[in-house]
Amino acid sequence: MLKIVLCQALAGALVLGMALPAAAGERSEVDPKYQWKLTDIYATPEAWEASKASVQKKIPEMAAFKGRLGESAGTLYSALDTLAGLDKEISRLLSYAAMTYDQDTRVSANLERLQAGEQVAAEFGAAVSYIRPEILAMDPARVEAMVAQEPRLKDYKPYLDNILRMKAHTLSPAEEQVVARALGQMGGTPDAVYGIFTNADMPYPEVELTSGEKVRMDAAAYTKYRASQNREDRMRVFQKFWGKYSEFKRTLGTTLYSAVKGHIFTRDVRKYDSCLQASLDRNNIPVEVYKQLIADVHRNLPVLHRYLKLRQKMMGVDQLRYEDLYASIIQEVDLQYTPEEAMKLTLEACAPLGPEYMAALKKGYESGWVDFMPSTGKRSGAYSNGSVYDVHPFQLLNFMGTYEDVSTLAHESGHSMHSYLSNKKQPYITADYSIFVAEVASTLNENLLLHHMLKNTKDDATRLYLLGSALDNMRQTLFRQTLFAEFEMTIHEMAERGETLSGDNMSALYLKLLREYYGSDQGVCAVDDLYGVEWAYIPHFYYNFYVYQYATSLTASTYIADRIRQEAAAPKPATKARDAYIGLLSAGSSKYPIDVLKDAGVDMTTSAPFDAAMREMTRIMDEIEGILSKKK
Structure with a gap:
């Protein structure tokens, strides 16, 4: 009945009576219209093999340029053009191999093809390892003169500039080789030990639920049962799960401290002021962007506390506890939606991005961009692959017909269109883009979908569902991820001051942050001492200042989406914000990420993007409270 109401509210946007395709047992049972067309990359596996053989024959050509990059502008261009051409072909090889493997991981030939492709990539990496050191050894003025002399080098200027700006942080070739070996052989050890221990060796506890059911409380079970509607079960799950982690905080503290010491090694040999600066400089992100995010979150903790009080009210509990947050x-x-309905909704939601965007995405849906349905052996989850430069993007989904699946399609379509426009507008060497801007495209599409659904949905139950889901996502992305970012920054600062990191002092720090963020001292949300060990559960702390980008991407996309809507709703509609955003999607790496966002009207060194996200979060809470007040 609800589906009929929703369809009527959307004025025919959804097609009634269409049966949702059942999840197929085998890929052969999936309708071809729901499968991606990997034949657009290579017609057959044999064609892939022929291309691999051809590329392998070409790789030795790079040796002819070794020691000669500074010889002339023409030589430099020839070397970089050969480099880019080989890189493009190897990316094509790897993409096809990875996606054929992902569509059925049971087929040994698919795995063998992927491994063969990775071997070619390794051969290529070794063959071109001299490129960066040789460019860095050149006088920047000499490189500038060569670019001015040879017009064909213009496309390579961003690539060359990005290498040369690292000159002050680069060692001699012999020293670089030592550093590469040290980091290559030992750099990933802490993460590897952590992963093996928590995934394979950790003796997870057994929890008896109020129903009498006994459950082994590993990470997957914790994720499931922390969301239980039974509060007593949640209390038992939290106590047992974090109690077990607490038993191993010395071991897990040692692995994380080892990772931090590796980052300090990089800071020292690269001559940076801090580990944070060393990490962010890879994409030329100013340190103040990271610190601005943390400052903005602290300034807006009252917004989080309002959310927590609203949650307490909706749950009907006297005291909100940390165990209640999931x-x-x-x-x-x-x-419930069919793939056709999901595509139609996504296209309608993206209408504010203009007819060209919609037409390209519609054509993509009709021409084999998306692999929709789950099947036996298929990789779980979802992703977009835009690495096949001269073909088109591809999306892997496991579509089961829920609203979350529609949102996932919109999300991955944002990535796909980012790749499509960047590949279309940029030469290969600058067609890629960093993670700092990648998630802007995906989360902006989610924002557009939410607002489209709200605009066309009248019944309060569905609106509450949409609003509540969006609100909790904002809480977790903006506040929880920034708490992680602050913890990560602080433990690095402690180690940089010469303080030893241990399971005990990291738990004390994490507990302090938890209680500050969640208003424990103000009675907003009670946090048990035991939960200070939660840091030991978060694998992202081994990723070297990665998590903050989840929050910055959401604030940037919220800011841009809000500006696009405001312009479209003005008495005299304009497209300045929309056009600037399409420019962002088309820019690739022709500029640094922070500058690409500035061109789109977003200055990430200011509070404006975060303030836009807080306005959105406040509007959502206002409407939820309004709906709840009608039920009294």
């Missing part, structure tokens, strides 16, 4: 506060609604 239980749903909204009633599930039966929203």
Whole structure:
């Protein structure tokens, strides 16, 4: 019944009576219209083999340029053009191999093809390892003169500039070789030990639920049962799970401290002021962007506390506890969609991005961009692969017909269109883009979908579901991820001051941050002492200042989407914000990420993007409270 109401509200946007395709047992049972067309890359596996053989024959050509890059502008261009051509072909090889493997991981030939492709990539990496050191050894003025002399080098200027700006942080070739070996052989050890221990060796506890059921409380079970609607079960799950982690905080503290010491090694040999600066400089991100995010979150903790008080009210509890944060506060609604309905909704939601964007995405849906349906052996999850430069992007989904699946399609379509426009507008050497801007494209599409759904949905139950889901996502992305970012920055600063990191002092720090963020001292949300060990559960702390980008991407996309909507709703509609955003999607790496965003009207060194996200979060809470007030 709810689906009929929703369809009527959307004025025919959804097609009634279409049966949702059942999940196929085998890929052969999936309708071809729901499968991606990898034949657009290579017609057959044999064609892939022929291309691999051809590329392998070409790789030795790079040796002819070794020691000669500074010889002339023409030689430098020839070397970089050969480099880019080989890189493009190897990326094509790897993409095809990875995606054929992902569509059925049971087939040994698919795995063998992927491994063969990775071997070619390794051969290529070794063959071109001299490129960067040789360019760095050149006088920047000499490189500038060569670019001015040879017009064909213009496309390579961003690539060359990005290498040369690292000159002050680069060692001699012999020293670079030592550093590469040290980091290559030992750099990933802490993460590897952590992964093996937590995934394979950790003796997870057994929890008896109030139903009498006994559950082995590993990470997957914790994720499931922390959202239980039974509060007593949640309490048992949290106590047992974090109690077990607490038993191993000395071991896990040692692995994380080892990772931090590796980052300090990089800071020292690269001559940076801090580990944070060393990490962010890879994409030329100013340190103040990271610190601005943390400052903005602290300034807006009252918004988080309002959310927590709203959650307490909706749950009907006298005291909100940390154990209550994952239980749903909204009633599930039966929203089901076919792939056709999902594509139609996504296209309609993206209408504010203009007819050219919509036409390209529609054509992509119709021409084999998306692999929709789950099947036996298929990789789980979802992704977009835009690495096949002269073909088109590809999306892997596991579509089951829920609203979350529609949102995932919109999300991955944002990535796909980012790749499509960047590949279309940029030469290969600058067609890629960093993670700092990548998630802007995906989360902006999610924002557009949410607002489209709200615009066309009238019943309160569905609106509460949509609003509640969006609100909790903002809480976790903006506040929880920034808490992680602050913890990560602080433990590095402690180690840089010569302080030893241990499971105990990291737990004390994490508990302090938890209680500050969640208003424990103000009675907003009670946090048990035991939960200070949660840091030991987060694998992202081994990723070297990665998590902050989840929050910055969401603030940037919220800011841009809000500006696009404002312009479209003005008495005299304009497209300045939309056009600037399309420019961002088309820019690739022709500029540094922070500058690409500035061109789109977003200055990440200011509070404006975060303030836009807080306005969105406040509007959502206002409407939820309005709906709840009608139920009294």
